[in-house]
Amino acid sequence: MNFVALKMLxxxxxxxxxxxxxxxxxxxxxxxxxxxxxGILKRTGSQIADITDAxxxxxxxxxxxxxxxxxxxxxxxxRVRGVDGVEWAVKLFKGSPVARTLDGKFAVSFCLGxxxxxxxxxxxxxxxxxxxxLREPDAVVIDKAGYVLLFxxxxxxxxxxxxxxxxxxxxxxxxxxxxPFLSFPVIHTRxxxxxxxxxxxxxxxxxxxxxxxxxxxxxxxxxxxxxxTGLRARTSDQFRWDCVLYYLKNTGIPVNFGITIAIALxxxxxxxxxxxxxxxxxxxxxxGAIKAIGVTNLRITGMILLQALTVGAIGFSIGSGLCAxxxxxxxxxxxxxGLVLMWQNAIxxxxxxxxxxxxxxxxxxxxxxxxxPAEVCRG
Amino acid sequence: MSxxxxxxxxxxRKEFGNGGGKVLAxxxxxxxxxxxxxxxxxxxxxxxxxxxxxxxxxxxxxxxGEVEVLGKRIERLPGRQQILFRRKNLGFVxxxxxxxxxxxxxxxxxxxxxxxxMPKRKxxxxxxxxxxxxxxGERVNALPRELSGGQQQRVALARALIHGPRLLVCDEPTxxxxxxxxxxVMELLAAEAVRPDRAVIVVTHDNRIFGFADxxxxxxxxxxxxxxxxxxxxxxxx
Numbered sequence: 001m002n003f004v005a006l007k008m009l010x011x012x013x014x015x016x017x018x019x020x021x022x023x024x025x026x027x028x029x030x031x032x033x034x035x036x037x038x039g040i041l042k043r044t045g046s047q048i049a050d051i052t053d054a055x056x057x058x059x060x061x062x063x064x065x066x067x068x069x070x071x072x073x074x075x076x077x078x079r080v081r082g083v084d085g086v087e088w089a090v091k092l093f094k095g096s097p098v099a100r101t102l103d104g105k106f107a108v109s110f111c112l113g114x115x116x117x118x119x120x121x122x123x124x125x126x127x128x129x130x131x132x133x134l135r136e137p138d139a140v141v142i143d144k145a146g147y148v149l150l151f152x153x154x155x156x157x158x159x160x161x162x163x164x165x166x167x168x169x170x171x172x173x174x175x176x177x178x179x180p181f182l183s184f185p186v187i188h189t190r191x192x193x194x195x196x197x198x199x200x201x202x203x204x205x206x207x208x209x210x211x212x213x214x215x216x217x218x219x220x221x222x223x224x225x226x227x228x229t230g231l232r233a234r235t236s237d238q239f240r241w242d243c244v245l246y247y248l249k250n251t252g253i254p255v256n257f258g259i260t261i262a263i264a265l266x267x268x269x270x271x272x273x274x275x276x277x278x279x280x281x282x283x284x285x286x287x288g289a290i291k292a293i294g295v296t297n298l299r300i301t302g303m304i305l306l307q308a309l310t311v312g313a314i315g316f317s318i319g320s321g322l323c324a325x326x327x328x329x330x331x332x333x334x335x336x337x338g339l340v341l342m343w344q345n346a347i348x349x350x351x352x353x354x355x356x357x358x359x360x361x362x363x364x365x366x367x368x369x370x371x372x373p374a375e376v377c378r379g
Numbered sequence: 380m381s382x383x384x385x386x387x388x389x390x391x392r393k394e395f396g397n398g399g400g401k402v403l404a405x406x407x408x409x410x411x412x413x414x415x416x417x418x419x420x421x422x423x424x425x426x427x428x429x430x431x432x433x434x435x436x437x438x439x440x441x442x443x444g445e446v447e448v449l450g451k452r453i454e455r456l457p458g459r460q461q462i463l464f465r466r467k468n469l470g471f472v473x474x475x476x477x478x479x480x481x482x483x484x485x486x487x488x489x490x491x492x493x494x495x496x497m498p499k500r501k502x503x504x505x506x507x508x509x510x511x512x513x514x515x516g517e518r519v520n521a522l523p524r525e526l527s528g529g530q531q532q533r534v535a536l537a538r539a540l541i542h543g544p545r546l547l548v549c550d551e552p553t554x555x556x557x558x559x560x561x562x563x564v565m566e567l568l569a570a571e572a573v574r575p576d577r578a579v580i581v582v583t584h585d586n587r588i589f590g591f592a593d594x595x596x597x598x599x600x601x602x603x604x605x606x607x608x609x610x611x612x613x614x615x616x617x
Contacts, residue, residue, distance in 0.1 A: 003499050004479065004490060011481020289477035292438055293538075294466020295494045296459060374438035376473055 001295065005303035008283060009310060015279045016311070019272055023315020023353060024322065026268030030261060030349040031323040031341055037257040039339035044247050045240030046178035046338075047112065047186070051092075051121040054209035055218045058089070058225055058233045065246035066239070067181075069094055072205040072231070079229045080208045085221045089210035090115035093191050095198035096184070097165040099142075101150050109146065110184040111164065113194025120209055123188055129158045129173030134190055140164070141173035145334040146185020164197040179338045181247075265352060273360035276308065280364035287368045288376035297369050304365050305358070312357035316350055385546055385578030386412035386435055391444035393430050393601075404430040406601035407444065414545075415575040417568070417591060420582045422598035428582045429550055431598070435580065436469055436548045437461050449545050466494060470539030472568075474551035476531040478523040478538075484530075485510060485519040488537035495542065509537045513567060529560035533567065540572060547572050549581040553588055565591045 010016050048057065048066060058080050060070040080089040093113030100106035114121045114134065122131040123141055133139055140162070147156060160171045169189070177186040189197070195204045210233075212221045218235045225233035234242060248254050280287070287300065323341050330336040393405040404427045412418045412435075420428045433439040434446060437453045446453060449468055456464055470491075478487045488506035493499060507519045513533050523531055532552060539547055552568065553561030565588045572579050573593075581592075589595060594608040 001493055004482065004486075004493060007481045007486065008479060009481075011479075283479075285475065285477050286479050289471070289473060290479075290490065290494070292436070292465070292471050293491050293494060294462050294469070296462050299494070372438070374433040376438075376477055 001299055001303055002306055004290075005306045006310060008286075008303075009279075009307040012279060012282070015275055018275050019279075019311045020315045020318065022268060022271045022275065023312055023357065024319040026264050026272070026356060027316045027319025027349055027353055028322045028326075029264035030352055031320060031345050032326060033257055033260045033264070034345040034348065035323070035327065035341050036339055037253070038342055038345060040181070040253065041244045041247055043179050043181045043338065044243040046180050047094075047110070048236055048240050048243070050123060050178050051209065051236070052124060053120050054090070054211050055236055056210040056212065056222055056225070056233055057236065057239045058208040058210060058229070058231050059206075061230060061232045063232055065243040066094075068246075069206040072208065074205055076229065076231060077205065077208050080210055080225055080231070080233075083221070083225050083228050085213050085216040085224060087211045087213040087216075088118075089208050090118055090120045091191055091205050092121055092207040092209050093194045093198075093204055094206040095194060097167075097187075097197045099146070099150060099169075099185055099187065100163045102161060102163075105150055105152075107146070107149055108184055109164065109187045110180055110182075111187045111189065111194050111197060113189060113191035115209075116190045116192050119190070121188075123173075123175035123177050125176040127174045127176050128156050129171075131173055131175070131188070133172035134188065136170070136172060138168050138170045138193070139172040139189065140169040140193075141175050141188040142171050143175045143177035143186040145179065145183070145337070146187065147171070147174055148334055149183070149185055165199065167197050169193075169197070179335075183335060265356065268353075268356040269359050272311075272356060273363060276360045276364050277367070280304070280367055284367070284371060285376055288371055288373055291368075291371065291373040292376050300368055301365050304361050304368065308357040308361035309354070312353050316353045320346055320349075383413050383415075384411050385414045385449060386410070386580070387445075387447045388431070388435065389445045391431065391434060391441050391446055393427075393434060393439065393441045403601055405434070405441065405444075408598075408601070408603055410596055410603050410606070412578050412580055413594070414578050415573065416593035417573050417579040417581060418594040418596060419589060419592040420580060420596050420598060421584060421586075421589070422604075424584065426598045427601040428584075428598055432548055432550055432580060432582045436471070436546075437465050466491065467542070468545050470542070470544035470547040472532070472535050472539045472547070472549040472552045474554045476523070476528075476535045476555075478531055478534055480523050483520045483522060484515060484526065484534045484537075487523065487534050488541055490538055491542040506537060506541055509541055510534065513537055513571065527560070528556050529564060532556060532560075532564050536564070536568060536572070545577050547577060547579045549579070551583055551585075552581060553583065553585050558587055561585065561588060 063069060077089060077091050080086060095111045096108055097111050098106055099109040119134055127144055131141055134141060156174050158171060162169050180186055212218050222233035222235060327341045388408050388410040391405050391408040395402045395404055408431055422428055434441045435448060440454055485503050485506040488510055489502035492502035510519050515533050518526060518530060553564055569591045594606060596603050597605045
């Protein structure tokens, strides 16, 4: 009877295509919005993820996320180095100087000052030039999106001059840094230079980056650092999640995306449910005949669920394909770089679509189950 | 029950509605339907013909009385067994054909076999063979909308007969057809459906087809008022 169910489904071409379009639209919207949502939240920890040579971030005890820094004392670096299990610890500065080109184009930038001696945290993915050149006087590495923002329409070129808070800086490399939450240029330079760009204050140290000795668990070392210094220590993963959770709790982003996702689900259930219901009602006599012939309610329920799941599978595949195509196109654009269709979102959407089609078919199933087969004999 | 009797009703009662809106559709019906015969249930509209047919077919439960179908008290069978009994032993022809619009003629005729679990290819082939014997060999792959009323009723007849039921129930099979087509369908029904091991019940108010009956049970106001039998006895030698 599966064959009969599928023929019934595809026989009414208009409703069949309508159902598939609805599910595909619902899938596209869900996957698209949840992936963008996840991608944007992931960006809140981009600079943490880009620093791969340190596993532990030490910060002020009240720091909740990456952007929120309160300067540490220089002696805090030494205290962290003194904790048992720390292989090495270096300083990291984070500031936001204004970058300005000689043409007058400017933008607030995102400046990371790296330990002068080791350059720990330097961008590893370079598109042009070399991060080792950061040791040169006034040297900075800028990310491609920042370069395009400051030098729109111009080819990537090294040794160009920009001003950072009126201090001369030479671009010695162009990196492929992950997109930050805000679309600021990401600039890497030496710590000593970065503090000059921003302007000296009494304390400058934003973060201490550390690495545990071989065999020492990073989470355990974080506990030790916290216990001995009174500072906050997080592993890179923990700190990234701190950022995500902070934005989830303290911004309107989840509400905005949540509304779109809810609308996609409601529209999906309502339109698919209505179409499915019409489809069933128009075939009610036929279902009655099938029941009279001796098909059980369980089998009919199976037939309707098969129809619903078939529509769901086809619609989901088309919607996912469209969504993947969307991200394949937008991935090449600088503002939307890094936003991709994540497999977790695809699976989550798949589960939601199963929920949508089953919910949509429930009313139809009920209508057929309560149908008396004798109805088929009445006119 | 005699072994010649396929269906026996005794004091069959059926009510619809409650309280003041209660309608007595069957008021104690007694009826015997013989194997090897076509029995017509006739009477004016609203007299209870279709209700009685539905009770006999196990599509409706009565409120009193006894109905024995092919040796089984059908109303006493648990729900699923009643459905399986219907699937195995009964064939249905409906007034509006009720063919599945998306299926071809052969696929429609094969539905009872598919419901019983027969593989599709085998079931459809069997349906094609049967349709050929019913004069529909050329139109087995046509959709119902491409068939005339008479052709659709032939497909419905094939669907009713394909699994070899022992009781065939037909609800106004000619009501939607013109006189000539209705007569052709009845000729086919008489020739192909009536067998010594099968009983055929036809509900109708179409007096043009009374001549095909072996027995005519007349109903009025929820009761059998007369039974005329042996109208065509002996005509149908097997």
